[in-house]
Amino acid sequence: MTARITNFQRFLQIIRDGNYPETCIEWWGGKNSHGYGLVTFSIRSGLEGRMYVHRLALELSLGRELRDDLCALHRCDNRICFNPDHLYEGTHSQNCQDSHDRERRPSRKGSRHPLAKLTEADVTEMIRMGSQGMLQREIGAVFGVNQQTVSKILRGDRWTHIDKSSRQSPSPAQPEAR
Template sequence: MYSDSTYVRVKDKLALFSDTSACWEWPMSKTRAGYGQLTYREDNSTKLAYAHRASFEIAKGPIPDGMCVCHTCDNPGCFNPSHLFIGSHQQNMADMASKGRTKKGKSYPIGDAHWAKGRRKEVQGSNNGNSKLEEADVIEILRSSEKNVRLAERFGVSQTIISMIKKRKVWAHVSPSV
């Protein structure tokens, strides 16, 4: 799946570790989610390779189409082949939910019960996994007369988000009740 040079680079990193029971933390670049990453060139473009997937292929063979490489250790930065197994996306999400690794420890339904099964709809407010704010924060922002720059610093979001909240372009479902 990846270039030969990618496998060579991952093999070089695998050679640095020997304790198969320990997590082998990817020592190079990582994605925002913490997965080990490296790039390679193919067809005059730069492609992204995931260290744990390349490590699995080196140690255990090809990954079937559409399958995920999952971590028994729940450490996205780990690329130890003995901590990796094959699973479907649904199995990976069920594993995550069963271990309480969803946002704020919430468990979300999977399979036919999952909200996206019938049609895709937006998850609003603090239930959205990408949300940095809670409904109470938005109410405070809406009521505040502070400058957007100060609110942005205080709540750890951009000034643009503060402005969009005040203009009711986002979080419009939250009412600043009196």
């Protein structure tokens, strides 16, 4: 009768072999709520630890632990991949930037932001109204926002993803009452 091999033992065999395919090596065990592979191991009797599989794979292939302020980043964008050739170490900021650059995080700009009171169409209309000389406080009243919000939108400090060519600075001839 052959002994049953655990997920972790199978993982270690793949990593120790060092002969990685060009394709992703996907984790077949447990995952967290974000879809990243997790390995659970006993630290001592009654105490367990958990670790991301891709982080452990990178550490084993590098022959050292990653510092606590570093992450294991995926080149392949496959959360369950633990192929060390697809992984590299980087900071949390680099991980966020990489995620943004590859459009892995949903946009929270404009009306997609959960706290947005305006839509892109509202902002475009506010810009049009401002360019026609309407007072910022009047524009704010139409859309239910204050004058400072309208001013920041018209200057291009807020809703920066809206076409900047249609913006104009508030006219000095139109002082705003506070």
